[in-house]
Amino acid sequence: PSISPWGGRFHETPDILFRRFSESVSFDQRLYRHDILGSIAHATMLHEAGLLGAEEREEIVRGLEAIQEEIAKGVFPWSTDWEDLHMNIERALIARTPCGAKLHTGRSRNDQVATALRLWVKEEIDSDREAIRAVQSALVDWAERDVDVLIPGYTHLQRAQPVLLAHHLLAYVEMLSRDSDRLREGRKRADVLPLGSGALAGSTLPLDRHRVAELLHFSQVARNSMDAVSDRDFVVEYLASLALLGTHLSRFAEDLILWSSSEFGLASLPEGFTTGSSLMPQKKNPDALELVRGKTGRLSGNLLSILILLKGLPLTYNRDLQEDKEALFDSADTALGCLRILAALIPGVVVHRDRCEQAASDPMLLATDLVDWLVNHGMAFREAHHAVGRLVALAESREVSLAELPAEDVAPLHPKLPSEWNEIWSPRAAIERRQTEGSSRPIFVRAEIERWRRELRSA
Ligand code: ARG
Structure with missing residues (x-):
C-alpha cells in the first residue's frame, strides 16, 4: 500500500530525506486531543447530514477514543512515515475500521489543522489567564504582608521619591491585568471555526458548519473559506500578548534581582529558587529570576518568527504554515513556566524592613x-x-x-x-x-x- 493518502496520483513515494525534512508529527502530536475532538464533531455532523451511517459514526468515534487513550498512555505507534499527526491518526483509524476511510469526507488538513490549532490556543489562553491570576494573587498577598514598608522609588535607577513597596508591587498587578485582558480579547478572534472550508473553496457536500461550531464550542464560523485556511492572526495575537507579558515578567525579575543584591539589600530570595557557586562559598545567586529574564526573550523572538513566516505568503494554505507550531508551543510553554515559577517564588521573598526604612529615609x-x-x-x-x-x-x-x-x-x-x-x-x-x-x-x-x-x- 502507498504510504501517502494522496498516493493515487504518484508513481514514486516521497524521498526519505524529504520525509524526514517535512514531517511534523514529532512536534504536532501534542495537538492530538484537539484534533480528535474536531474529528468526532465532524463525524457527528456527517452523520446528521446523511453522509455517514449511525453505525459508521459509532465505529469512528469509538476508534478515535481508543486511539486517544493509546496516545495518552504513550503506546500509540507514531511514525514519521505519515507526515503529521492528522495522517497518523487517520491511518490508525482506518487500520481499526474500514469506515475510517469516510472520516475525511468534505475535509482537508488545511481546515483540520487550523481548527485543532484554534481549539488548542483557546484552551491555552484559559490556562495562561489562570496562571497570571496566581501571580497577581501572590503579589497582592505580598503587598498586604508588607503594606507599611517604604522603599525608594527609582527613575533612571537613581533614588527619586519614597513609595510604599506595596505600590511598586501593585504596578505589576496592573501590567498583568492588561496582559490577561489582551489574551481574553485575542481569544475572541481565535474562537472562529475554520472546518467546512475544505482545502480553500468550501465543499459541494451539505456540511453543516454551524452544527460543528456548536459541538466544538466555537462562537462563530469563519465567513470566508480562503481566509479560514490561511489565517494565523490568532497565533500572532497570542504570541504578541505573551511577548508583552514576558516583558513585564522580565522587568519584575530584574527588580527583584536588584533588590536582593548586596548593593540594594531590600529583600532576600527564598533559597529554594536560588543557587550557590561551585567555587565561591558565600554566593546565593538569583538563577530562577535570571532565567525568567532570559527565557522571556524567546517570547519576543517567537512573535517575530511568525510575523516573518506569514508576510510573503500568497493565499491560501502554504506548507510554510506548518512552521507556526514550534514557535507557538515554545511561547506557550515558556510563558506558563515563567508564571508558575514566579507564583511559587514570590511568597518566599523576605523583605528587609530596616534596610528599606533606611533607604527610604x-x-x-x-x-x-x-x-x-x-x-x-x-x-x-x-x-x-x-x-x-x-x-x-x-x-x-x-x-x-x-x-x-x-x-x-x-x-x-x-x-x-x-x-x-x-x-x-x-x-x-x-x-x-x-x-x-x-x-x-x-x-x-x-x-x-x-x-x-x-x-x-x-x-
Ligand atoms: N502538517 C500540516 C500543517 O501543520 C497540515 C496541513 C497540511 N496540508 C497540506 N496541504 N500539505 O500545516
Whole structure:
C-alpha cells in the first residue's frame, strides 16, 4: 500500500530525506486531543447530514477514543512515515475500521489543522489567564504582608521619591491585568471555526458548519473559506500578548534581582529558587529570576518568527504554515513556566524592613516635597525648584544631608521654613501628604489591595 493518502496520483513515494525534512508529527502530536475532538464533531455532523451511517459514526468515534487513550498512555505507534499527526491518526483509524476511510469526507488538513490549532490556543489562553491570576494573587498577598514598608522609588535607577513597596508591587498587578485582558480579547478572534472550508473553496457536500461550531464550542464560523485556511492572526495575537507579558515578567525579575543584591539589600530570595557557586562559598545567586529574564526573550523572538513566516505568503494554505507550531508551543510553554515559577517564588521573598526604612529615609528623596512646601507658601514652582537645587548642592558640598542644613541657610527661602523644617523630612508624613488618585498614599494603596482582592476572587 502507498504510504501517502494522496498516493493515487504518484508513481514514486516521497524521498526519505524529504520525509524526514517535512514531517511534523514529532512536534504536532501534542495537538492530538484537539484534533480528535474536531474529528468526532465532524463525524457527528456527517452523520446528521446523511453522509455517514449511525453505525459508521459509532465505529469512528469509538476508534478515535481508543486511539486517544493509546496516545495518552504513550503506546500509540507514531511514525514519521505519515507526515503529521492528522495522517497518523487517520491511518490508525482506518487500520481499526474500514469506515475510517469516510472520516475525511468534505475535509482537508488545511481546515483540520487550523481548527485543532484554534481549539488548542483557546484552551491555552484559559490556562495562561489562570496562571497570571496566581501571580497577581501572590503579589497582592505580598503587598498586604508588607503594606507599611517604604522603599525608594527609582527613575533612571537613581533614588527619586519614597513609595510604599506595596505600590511598586501593585504596578505589576496592573501590567498583568492588561496582559490577561489582551489574551481574553485575542481569544475572541481565535474562537472562529475554520472546518467546512475544505482545502480553500468550501465543499459541494451539505456540511453543516454551524452544527460543528456548536459541538466544538466555537462562537462563530469563519465567513470566508480562503481566509479560514490561511489565517494565523490568532497565533500572532497570542504570541504578541505573551511577548508583552514576558516583558513585564522580565522587568519584575530584574527588580527583584536588584533588590536582593548586596548593593540594594531590600529583600532576600527564598533559597529554594536560588543557587550557590561551585567555587565561591558565600554566593546565593538569583538563577530562577535570571532565567525568567532570559527565557522571556524567546517570547519576543517567537512573535517575530511568525510575523516573518506569514508576510510573503500568497493565499491560501502554504506548507510554510506548518512552521507556526514550534514557535507557538515554545511561547506557550515558556510563558506558563515563567508564571508558575514566579507564583511559587514570590511568597518566599523576605523583605528587609530596616534596610528599606533606611533607604527610604534619605532626605534627598523629599527634595520635591520641599519644593511643594514652597509652592504652597506662594513661591513660583520654577523658582522653588531652583532654590531647592541650590540647597542640594550646598548640602553636597558640605557632605551633610539636606535635612541637616542649619536654619540660617534655609531661612532666606521663606521665614516660616526653619520652624517647619523638621516635619518635612519624615518619609511617612510625606507619603501621607500625597493627594492625587493613583499615588502611593497609604489609604489609596490599601484600597487598591482590597479592590484587587475582590477582582481576583470574582475573576
Ligand atoms: N502538517 C500540516 C500543517 O501543520 C497540515 C496541513 C497540511 N496540508 C497540506 N496541504 N500539505 O500545516
